[in-house]
Amino acid sequence: MTQRAIELKTTKILAHVEEGTGWLTFNNPERRNAVSLEMWQGMSDAMAAFEADPQVRVVVMRGAGGKSFAAGADISEFEQYRANAEQKDNYARIASGGQKGLANLSKPLIAMIDGFCIGGGLAIALNADIRFASPGSQFGIPAAKLGLGYEYEGLAALARLVGPSTARDMLFSARFLDTQEAFARGLVNFVVEGSQLAQQVRDYATRIAANAPLTVHAAKQAMRVFDQYSRNPESENIEQLVNQCFDSADYREGRRAFIEKRVPRFVGC
Numbered sequence: 463m464t465q466r467a468i469e470l471k472t473t474k475i476l477a478h479v480e481e482g483t484g485w486l487t488f489n490n491p492e493r494r495n496a497v498s499l500e501m502w503q504g505m506s507d508a509m510a511a512f513e514a515d516p517q518v519r520v521v522v523m524r525g526a527g528g529k530s531f532a533a534g535a536d537i538s539e540f541e542q543y544r545a546n547a548e549q550k551d552n553y554a555r556i557a558s559g560g561q562k563g564l565a566n567l568s569k570p571l572i573a574m575i576d577g578f579c580i581g582g583g584l585a586i587a588l589n590a591d592i593r594f595a596s597p598g599s600q601f602g603i604p605a606a607k608l609g610l611g612y613e614y615e616g617l618a619a620l621a622r623l624v625g626p627s628t629a630r631d632m633l634f635s636a637r638f639l640d641t642q643e644a645f646a647r648g649l650v651n652f653v654v655e656g657s658q659l660a661q662q663v664r665d666y667a668t669r670i671a672a673n674a675p676l677t678v679h680a681a682k683q684a685m686r687v688f689d690q691y692s693r694n695p696e697s698e699n700i701e702q703l704v705n706q707c708f709d710s711a712d713y714r715e716g717r718r719a720f721i722e723k724r725v726p727r728f729v730g731c
Contacts, residue, residue: 468511475504476526477511482671483664484512484521484569491527496536497582499543499553502560509563519671519678521567522663523590524574525583528656531573531599534581537608537720546709554613564589568679570670574663575599576656580638585616588623591682593649594663595641596656601649602638609716609728611704622689624648 468477476487486508488495497505512518525531543553564571564586573579573590579601587593603620605612612633621629624647632639644650654662670678707713712728719726 468508470504470507472500472504474498474501475508477504477508479512479515479518481668482517482519483667484508484515484518486512486521486523487526488524488532489526490536491525491529493536493538494530494533494578495525495527495583496533496538497586498536498539499556501536502557505560506563509560509567512569513563513567518569519675520570520572520667522572522574522667523586524660524663525577528576530578530583531575532580532583532586533578534583534604537717561585561589568682570678570682572663572667574659575601575650576659580604584620585612588616588619591685592651592666594652594654594659594666595644595650596659597641597653598656599641599644600638601641601644602636603632604636604638606634606636607716607726608720609707609710609713609726611707613704614700619689 464480466479468479470477474488474490476485476489478485486505488497488501490496490498490501509521512521523531567589570592571590573587573593575587575593575595577596577599579587579595579599581603584601584603603612617629617633620632624632628647631637639647639649641650641653645653652662652666711731712726715728716726
């Protein structure tokens, strides 16, 4: 099976093309594939290459190491790059290229989840059209344990997929869902044993790649229109609330508690 590598400016994102399928790998296993700014840029470059390559008909995302798809953003960078609302906006501008690359991909996107799919990692997986997961995987958004806020677009995507009730549960409690619950809630399409996961995803991607590209493209665009959220004055208010989270003492306490490996003491300001 021939592979063609795509050269990127980072080794923490790997990309190659194999039999009509583009493969993107989060390659930061020592940090459970936590996504750094460097990786967001690599994601943007890889997705642009897949989009422009006529031989690529479907793209698969996966995590290296067998323990995590992506365990959210790299919190070790937050003190330097994401310590308040102003830095949050700068961080978002850099990360937006990767997010837009995922969201705007015109080809089917598959997430192969084996292990942790948490926070920003779950936000990445929500961009996928189809999600496969191994039985031992975990899903969640632990923002409430750190004191940060999540932008409207990502939360709207979660609510559209699992329903507002489950979205509220996940956001308010910050608890993790196991694979079976994620499947029952509609967060996962297929549950496959870890030893068979890669082959099942490869077979599924090959099946898509063999179908009529124009038909698949039209179907994806139709689903995108159906799924499209709308911006309105209410969502602008939510952005202000998110900024308030990033400028709060609770967020500073959440970062310190994470670094010091202790339970945070939040006071609501």
